[in-house]
Amino acid sequence: MSTSLLWFRRDLRLDDQPALDAALARGSRVVPVYVESGAGRWAEGAASRWWRHHSLAALSEALAERGSRLLLRRGDPQTVMATLVRETGAVEIHTNRLAEPPGCAGADSDQLAGVPVRLHGGNLLNPPELPRNRSGGPYRVFTPYYQRVLGELNPAPRPAPTALPAVPGDLDSLRLDQLGLLPRQDWARGLAARWTPGESGAQARLERVVDSILAAYPEGRDRPAEDATSCLSPHLHFGEISPARVMLELQAAVMAQRDTRQAAGARELVRQLIWREFAHHVLLHFPHTCEQPFDPRFGQFPWREDPVTLAAWQRGETGIPMVDAGMRELWHTGFMHNRVRMIAASLLTKSAGIHWLHGARWFWDTLVDADLASNSLNWQWVAGCGVDAAPFFRIFNPVTQSRRFDPAGVYLRRWLPELSPLPNALIHAPWEKPALVQDRGVVLGRDYPRPVLDLAVSRNRALAAWKRLLQKA
Numbered sequence: 001m002s003t004s005l006l007w008f009r010r011d012l013r014l015d016d017q018p019a020l021d022a023a024l025a026r027g028s029r030v031v032p033v034y035v036e037s038g039a040g041r042w043a044e045g046a047a048s049r050w051w052r053h054h055s056l057a058a059l060s061e062a063l064a065e066r067g068s069r070l071l072l073r074r075g076d077p078q079t080v081m082a083t084l085v086r087e088t089g090a091v092e093i094h095t096n097r098l099a100e101p102p103g104c105a106g107a108d109s110d111q112l113a114g115v116p117v118r119l120h121g122g123n124l125l126n127p128p129e130l131p132r133n134r135s136g137g138p139y140r141v142f143t144p145y146y147q148r149v150l151g152e153l154n155p156a157p158r159p160a161p162t163a164l165p166a167v168p169g170d171l172d173s174l175r176l177d178q179l180g181l182l183p184r185q186d187w188a189r190g191l192a193a194r195w196t197p198g199e200s201g202a203q204a205r206l207e208r209v210v211d212s213i214l215a216a217y218p219e220g221r222d223r224p225a226e227d228a229t230s231c232l233s234p235h236l237h238f239g240e241i242s243p244a245r246v247m248l249e250l251q252a253a254v255m256a257q258r259d260t261r262q263a264a265g266a267r268e269l270v271r272q273l274i275w276r277e278f279a280h281h282v283l284l285h286f287p288h289t290c291e292q293p294f295d296p297r298f299g300q301f302p303w304r305e306d307p308v309t310l311a312a313w314q315r316g317e318t319g320i321p322m323v324d325a326g327m328r329e330l331w332h333t334g335f336m337h338n339r340v341r342m343i344a345a346s347l348l349t350k351s352a353g354i355h356w357l358h359g360a361r362w363f364w365d366t367l368v369d370a371d372l373a374s375n376s377l378n379w380q381w382v383a384g385c386g387v388d389a390a391p392f393f394r395i396f397n398p399v400t401q402s403r404r405f406d407p408a409g410v411y412l413r414r415w416l417p418e419l420s421p422l423p424n425a426l427i428h429a430p431w432e433k434p435a436l437v438q439d440r441g442v443v444l445g446r447d448y449p450r451p452v453l454d455l456a457v458s459r460n461r462a463l464a465a466w467k468r469l470l471q472k473a
């Protein structure tokens, strides 16, 4: 009987797992392995490592329940696979494509240790190089990409097998704790309180989305105080659930209920899933965009070196409540609501004029859903230098955004308890009326920072820099 290695990377599930299905279909013995390789460009950040520890624990358990066993090995994949091929006599390696640029943890290769690597497509709805536009090139604008992809989708996820072949007992595995993924200092309690990494956590979240979030999603998705978005991004990033499974469940919910609000919610959520696809399409065709601007003019942009403002932004101490609330949510839970990500990123890149890569790197280390394709695309989108980006002159006003999307200040008070005594009229921009704020017992500069920048002055400075760039180009 031949042996296949099933190489788990960011596809930590058994449901709708094409690499597993293909290995089983060969009628071969299947040896599941996870290789901890550590370094490389964009090596995983601390929050992602925390997530992966728990996700690997859940995967090990699910494999053991079906009679198999996950081998954990450490080292360069080439060397580890060579050893495993020698130990098992494997003739093939199966894994799901990640399609990241060379040198990144998610780079793919079609040969390892002299054995063919069969790359499967379970992490995306569409192969990332597709579709092509009318002139045969990649898409650079989301809407036509979305319309094209939407018309071609036909998700057909396959269920997890109920039993798996046994793995020979003489094959060594490290213990999970030997991978050293958990932080030495226990800063991750907030993450543990919020998330359930692993396939069953992902499925439970999807059930909740279908049962109670979908109908209100189109309006609710912009209100950070509410539990109104799927929160599937880390589960999707680690491949604990396939996008095809998500899509099929959304379609099934719409068919079962025939409710127009559910249908509108499902449509909007699928649109977001296709943003995720678009991010992978862009990174595959323009791999330099994880470090360089897509719009080459921005290579000349006069970004400011301002370590004081950067540190205030990172710590959630800018004195601008909506930004600080988001940055503290990020620090405590490894997540930030999408609307707030846009506001915080706009403040850093446009108002403070700090290079988007400083922000992207901070998100990389602190987000549990840190994803090279989505993070790069979105940072460049906000900074105005990416594919189909928001024009540079569209600078978010964090106060207007705060009043509009968190009018009762619920999100602000959750993450900035020191501002809780303030009424709604003062909480979004306390610096505007410092005396009234002080009357409520909040002293700016003592209980809460004064703003690190003047929003009007910084807006003018950003627009002037942008106009100079246009004149040079």
Ligand SMILES: Cc1cc2nc3c(=O)[nH]c(=O)nc-3n(C[C@H](O)[C@H](O)[C@H](O)COP(=O)(O)OP(=O)(O)OC[C@H]3O[C@@H](n4cnc5c(N)ncnc54)[C@H](O)[C@@H]3O)c2cc1C
Residues within 6 Å of the ligand: 221, 229, 230, 231, 232, 233, 234, 236, 237, 269, 272, 273, 274, 275, 276, 277, 279, 336, 337, 338, 339, 341, 342, 345, 363, 367, 369, 370, 371, 372, 374, 375, 376, 378, 379, 382
């Ligand atoms: C500056 C910035 C950085 C970001 N970095 C990341 C990142 O590293 N990883 C990441 O997954 N998302 C990133 N996003 C996109 C977005 O904020 C998150 O995907 C979303 O907040 C996740 O929450 P959710 O699962 O509840 O999303 P939902 O609204 O429920 O959307 C469903 C799914 O669609 C996908 N999605 C939604 N919005 C986007 C988007 N704008 N781009 C790509 N995919 C999207 C996600 O997989 C998400 O889980 C970033 C956005 C910004 C503005």
